[in-house]
Amino acid sequence: MMTDCCKDERKEEAPCPGLSARGALIAGGDNGMLEKGFDMYIRDPFDAEQNPQGILNFGTSENKLCYDLIQGRLTRPDINYLEPHLLQYSDVQGIKSFREEIAKFLTKYAKAPSALDPEHITVMNGCCSVFAALSTVLCDPGDGYLIPAPYYGGINSKTWLYGGMQPVHVPLFSEVTNKESRPFQLTIEKLETALHQAMEQGIRVRALILINPHNPLGDIYPAQLLKECLEFAHRYKLHVIMDEIYMLSVYGDTTFTSILSLDSLPDPDRTHFMWGFSKDFGMCGVRVGILYTRNNEVRKAINKLAVFHGCPGPVQYVLSQFLSDREWLDNVFFPTNRRRLKEAQNTLVDGLAEIGIPVFKSSGGLYIWADFRKFLKSQTFEAEMDLWWKLLQEKLLISPGKAFYCYEPGWFRLVFSDSIDKIYLCIQRLQDFLLHDNTDKSIPICSSCVKNEYPESDDEPCTNYMTTSMDDVSEGCSHMKKIAVF
Numbered sequence: 387m388m389t390d391c392c393k394d395e396r397k398e399e400a401p402c403p404g405l406s407a408r409g410a411l412i413a414g415g416d417n418g419m420l421e422k423g424f425d426m427y428i429r430d431p432f433d434a435e436q437n438p439q440g441i442l443n444f445g446t447s448e449n450k451l452c453y454d455l456i457q458g459r460l461t462r463p464d465i466n467y468l469e470p471h472l473l474q475y476s477d478v479q480g481i482k483s484f485r486e487e488i489a490k491f492l493t494k495y496a497k498a499p500s501a502l503d504p505e506h507i508t509v510m511n512g513c514c515s516v517f518a519a520l521s522t523v524l525c526d527p528g529d530g531y532l533i534p535a536p537y538y539g540g541i542n543s544k545t546w547l548y549g550g551m552q553p554v555h556v557p558l559f560s561e562v563t564n565k566e567s568r569p570f571q572l573t574i575e576k577l578e579t580a581l582h583q584a585m586e587q588g589i590r591v592r593a594l595i596l597i598n599p600h601n602p603l604g605d606i607y608p609a610q611l612l613k614e615c616l617e618f619a620h621r622y623k624l625h626v627i628m629d630e631i632y633m634l635s636v637y638g639d640t641t642f643t644s645i646l647s648l649d650s651l652p653d654p655d656r657t658h659f660m661w662g663f664s665k666d667f668g669m670c671g672v673r674v675g676i677l678y679t680r681n682n683e684v685r686k687a688i689n690k691l692a693v694f695h696g697c698p699g700p701v702q703y704v705l706s707q708f709l710s711d712r713e714w715l716d717n718v719f720f721p722t723n724r725r726r727l728k729e730a731q732n733t734l735v736d737g738l739a740e741i742g743i744p745v746f747k748s749s750g751g752l753y754i755w756a757d758f759r760k761f762l763k764s765q766t767f768e769a770e771m772d773l774w775w776k777l778l779q780e781k782l783l784i785s786p787g788k789a790f791y792c793y794e795p796g797w798f799r800l801v802f803s804d805s806i807d808k809i810y811l812c813i814q815r816l817q818d819f820l821l822h823d824n825t826d827k828s829i830p831i832c833s834s835c836v837k838n839e840y841p842e843s844d845d846e847p848c849t850n851y852m853t854t855s856m857d858d859v860s861e862g863c864s865h866m867k868k869i870a871v872f
């Protein structure tokens with residue numbers, strides 16, 4: 387039995403009664419700005435009829451352009467099937483017939499030189515889970531992974547909550563130097579520099595994470611750079627985690643190269659691919675993502691964790707049928723989706739051009755990366771947050787660059803995969819606010835958004851990154867004329 391004295395001591399020791407130290411750390415993590423914005427949006431969402439003054443959400447990366455097609459296909463009779471085996475426990479790696487269908491699908495659409503093996507696939511409830519499981523089995527707590535910044539900030543929590551990994555940023559800037567042909571360009575030199583700096587700080591770097599097509603830049607890695615990155619990782623025995631969740635949301639004239647399409651990989655055992663249904667099929671609510679890895683040991687470990695991240699049998703059945711309808715995918719869904727994405731992108735880009743907002747030229751993803759720097763009161767992240775917060779008060783939710791660990795304040799990501807009417811309204815609200823002298827309107831900023839430290843992002847409890855001071859971060863801001871625009 388515990389004495390009173392013991393009870394008191396324990397009370398003093400534990401700031402979060404009932405939680406482990408690890409639990410307290412997780413619970414204590416601050417909610418990021420994207421979450422705050424999203425919370426405000428769901429309490430007051432725009433609806434043309436019911437709530438026309440509500441918040442327009444141009445912050446969340448969802449493809450809303452083809453719900454008519456998806457809904458039509460998912461309600462056809464061939465998909466309406468429920469046998470007892472689908473209600474039972476199934477293979478934790480994913481139902482075999484579903485993995486076979488995914489393997490065939492990816493072989494074709496990722497242009498693999500030979501048939502992909504269904505045994506190399508693990509199905510999970512979304513790519514977030516793939517990140518969480520993969521980081522846990524590839525790294526030990528405290529290990530680092532290289533990641534070019536800006537990047538989809540959600541990766542931080544996914545790799546930290548279970549795996550305890552820390553990002554090592556490879557900062558990219560809009561300034562174009564002699565060695566670079568475009569803004570925010572990744573080079574092997576930058577990877578080398580970040581890796582060596584991390585090593586000097588005593589961080590054991592175990593992996594390189596690449597997102598292709600990129601989020602938030604919408605950029606597509608040229609095949610040559612991709613190969614060089616793989617060679618670089620091989621040289622330093624780094625795992626490569628290749629996130630190709632936007633693989634089929636490509637609509638420009640740039641050629642997309644999946645790592646699955648390469649004839650050979652420098653280090654196949656350390657190269658891991660992920661893709662899911664959330665973006666290319668606009669089904670983020672269905673929660674399905676997959677890992678493809680040829681490494682048997684990694685897969686053995688992943689499959690043990692997969693039991694926590696399973697995908698319901700009936701969903702796997704429905705999606706197998708869905709993927710197998712090649713005629714519909716090739717003749718209806720993909721051409722329509724690409725056309726609508728391009729139209730929506732053009733509409734938003736043209737509207738922003740009228741306001742005088744340049745954008746980064748992109749041909750993949752569901753969003754554009756836009757340069758609002760001339761609308762900042764000062765070239766600081768505080769001013770970026772100020773603008774973001776004021777736009778939210780004007781009922782427009784977009785995502786500030788800080789949420790993506792961008793090293794230059796003033797960049798915002800706007801998701802365009804929504805109806806043309808809403809895009810016009812978004813432009814209208816931006817125009818009303820930015821061009822009609824509202825920028826000095828004094829609106830109190832939410833207290834947790836004004837911290838002038840770099841960077842608190844997305845939904846992150848994690849504050850471990852290779853640090854770059856605020857001054858370093860602001861340094862690259864004076865080269866606006868070199869920005870590529872449409």
Ligand SMILES: Cc1ncc(COP(=O)(O)O)c(C=O)c1O
Nearest residue numbers: 512513514538601631662664675
């Ligand atoms: C680059 C990237 N990877 C992964 C995810 C998460 O995907 P999922 O919905 O499959 O968990 C997202 C979601 O926004 C993303 O943008």
